Amino acid sequence: MLKLEDCIIRNGAFELHANLSVAERARVAVIGPSGAGKSTLIEAIAGFLPVATGRITWKGQDITDMPPGARPLTMLFQEDNLFPHLSVAQNVGLGIQPNLRLSPTDHAAVRQALNRVGLSGMHTRKPLELSGGQRSRAALARVLVQRRDLLLLDEPFAALGPALRAEMLDLVQELCEETGATLLMISHAPEDARRIAGECILVADGAAHPPQETTALLDNPPKVLRDYLG
Numbered sequence: 001m002l003k004l005e006d007c008i009i010r011n012g013a014f015e016l017h018a019n020l021s022v023a024e025r026a027r028v029a030v031i032g033p034s035g036a037g038k039s040t041l042i043e044a045i046a047g048f049l050p051v052a053t054g055r056i057t058w059k060g061q062d063i064t065d066m067p068p069g070a071r072p073l074t075m076l077f078q079e080d081n082l083f084p085h086l087s088v089a090q091n092v093g094l095g096i097q098p099n100l101r102l103s104p105t106d107h108a109a110v111r112q113a114l115n116r117v118g119l120s121g122m123h124t125r126k127p128l129e130l131s132g133g134q135r136s137r138a139a140l141a142r143v144l145v146q147r148r149d150l151l152l153l154d155e156p157f158a159a160l161g162p163a164l165r166a167e168m169l170d171l172v173q174e175l176c177e178e179t180g181a182t183l184l185m186i187s188h189a190p191e192d193a194r195r196i197a198g199e200c201i202l203v204a205d206g207a208a209h210p211p212q213e214t215t216a217l218l219d220n221p222p223k224v225l226r227d228y229l230g
């Protein structure tokens, strides 16, 4: 269980309240109006933003003051997930050893992860020699080798077209099912939430609300969400 207990998170003058829990292995979309605090929430869980009051626990362990790298989670950002001067395999290897001193077992894990996301044969390419979808796959391969059980996505597929985005979401869903990972995913598209997230955290009016069933929420949205969805 991921728990945010009576948390207040500050981002400049902005303040977000969160008192919620997410079950292990759940796939949860984080939705809400622009500027409502979705990234603020995810960045606090990842440790990039401090929690002013309250605490965050994962499987009972208090992670509130843990540095980002020590947290049992991995995060995919909107862009810049890959280093342009490194090969695809090296980018993935960074997920295992930041100094890239990889053992034969590590190399095998990198190969296996790249095969799993459909990038076999592209190990030596640089990110710029890949399509947008392939770059997303490489970033997902790095997530796979990290073997963390909490995955935070800040719209990493926003720049992809609808068909490719749907394909990547399906891959994320498969990977979560295979690894048993818990997923929190910021999304601006209700169809993305419907596609892979059983529940949604609505961020609005200064608060991140407890997860609600996706279909029920989107079929009968509260006014703040209705105004945003149009």
Ligand SMILES: Nc1ncnc2c1ncn2[C@@H]1O[C@H](COP(=O)(O)OP(=O)(O)OP(=O)(O)O)[C@@H](O)[C@H]1O
Pocket (backbone or CB within 6 Å): 011, 012, 013, 014, 032, 033, 034, 035, 036, 037, 038, 039, 040, 041, 203
């Ligand atoms: N570095 C910062 N300094 C000051 N205020 C900030 C900073 N970053 C974000 N904010 C403010 O915090 C609020 C929440 O921003 P946040 O990025 O979390 O919203 P969001 O819901 O993710 O938005 P979007 O959907 O547009 O990406 C906004 O009002 C924003 O202006």
